Amino acid sequence: MRTLFKTVGLLVVILIVTIAGFVLWYGREQNIDFTSYLRTPLNTCNGEVEVNTIEYETLLDWLSNNQSGWTNNPATFAPGYFYRSDEITVSVLDNFVVINFLADGEWSQVQKSANTDAIRNECVGNS
Known part of the structure; x- marks a missing residue:
């Protein structure tokens, strides 16, 4: 016993x-470098964003400057403004970002609390 x-x-x-x-x-x-996931065009709720546009370059700079501090999160978030391609969706909310990305054939989701003023926009059209 x-x-x-x-x-x-x-x-x-x-x-x-x-x-x-x-x-x-x-x-x-x-620490994740999401700049390699950006493909164009990026779809947003306001239409497409192409390379060499101010919006694309601003997002690229923001992702370059925010490579550290990402944490996994299994929760589902209601999207705010988003950028989407076949390999990545960047959902921008007030003071945090949720990124879903395809890596090695599997989707992952991470989030980060950060100032999002530079990349947050309002959805004014339908997509």
């Missing part, structure tokens, strides 16, 4: 350590 309790106790400890490790790994901050 003691052996059974020791075995069960050991399995519980292993399970707790495994879950804690996963939570720490999943919640870690990541």
